[in-house]
Amino acid sequence: xxxxxxxxxxxxxxxxxxxxxxxxxxxxxxDHKLSGVIVETEAYGQADDPASHAFRGMTKRNSVMFGxxxxxxxxxxxxxxxxxxxxxxxxxxAGAVLIRSIAPxxxxxxxxxxxxxxxxxxxxxxPGKLAQAMNITCSQNxxxxxxPDSELTIEDGSPCRMVIATPRIGISRGKELQWRFIDPSSxxxxxxxxxxxxxxx
DNA sequence: CTCTCGATTACCT
DNA sequence: GGTAATCGAGAGC
Numbered sequence: 001x002x003x004x005x006x007x008x009x010x011x012x013x014x015x016x017x018x019x020x021x022x023x024x025x026x027x028x029x030x031d032h033k034l035s036g037v038i039v040e041t042e043a044y045g046q047a048d049d050p051a052s053h054a055f056r057g058m059t060k061r062n063s064v065m066f067g068x069x070x071x072x073x074x075x076x077x078x079x080x081x082x083x084x085x086x087x088x089x090x091x092x093x094a095g096a097v098l099i100r101s102i103a104p105x106x107x108x109x110x111x112x113x114x115x116x117x118x119x120x121x122x123x124x125x126x127p128g129k130l131a132q133a134m135n136i137t138c139s140q141n142x143x144x145x146x147x148p149d150s151e152l153t154i155e156d157g158s159p160c161r162m163v164i165a166t167p168r169i170g171i172s173r174g175k176e177l178q179w180r181f182i183d184p185s186s187x188x189x190x191x192x193x194x195x196x197x198x199x200x201x
Numbered sequence: 202c203t204c205t206c207g208a209t210t211a212c213c214t
Numbered sequence: 215g216g217t218a219a220t221c222g223a224g225a226g227c
Contacts, residue, residue, distance in 0.1 A: 056224085056225090059224070061223060078207060078209045078219085078220070079209095079221040083208060098208055122211095127209075169209095170209070171208060205223105207222100209219105211219090212216105212218090213215100213217080
């Protein structure tokens with residue numbers, strides 16, 4: 001497979017979030033290779049986006065969002081969970097795309113062990129779940145996902161037939177923005193989605 | 202320094 | 215459908 005080049009991430013976060021649907025996230029561990037097809041993402045901006053960690057400027061936690069694009073931004077939340085983003089932007093100072101759900105591909109038995117769950121469908125269907133299934137923690141914050149030898153990369157996949165935009169999940173501000181992107185045919189979305197209410201693009 | 206609350210999940214009714 | 219768990223970031227004093 002081909003690793004997506006840095007130029008892929010030099011666009012608006014909404015474009016990158018849409019384009020990441022159907023791409024493959026690959027995690028290389030000492031004894032295992034884990035991978036999955038991205039089926040759900042969310043775009044986060046900066047001054048244009050009150051839901052973004054970067055909205056109020058740079059802090060210790062979000063500094064990666066202000067650095068080179070194509071970098072993993074991992075943060076810890078709700079006292080239990082890690083979430084992984086890939087930094088992206090064009091005109092703004094900061095930006096990132098949250099990977100919300102993947103369809104597991106390689107290393108499923110190891111993912112089951114890491115998650116302590118046997119059910120295929122609950123392994124990676126949520127940002128906290130997929131981070132746990134791929135053993136992603138703050139140790140991966142700042143990792144370059146465009147480097148072939150990286151412990152974490154994003155690779156090309158088969159083109160997705162359809163991508164739909166919806167409101168983002170779990171936020172209190174910026175709810176009106178349709179910055180969540182899904183492959184509506186996937187069985188591995190973090191939530192059941194009512195297609196009738198969606199904006200198709 | 203203290204306090205609030207979160208880009209969530211799992212388990213309950 | 216509702217909510218407890220859990221703890222660090224960051225905002226406010």
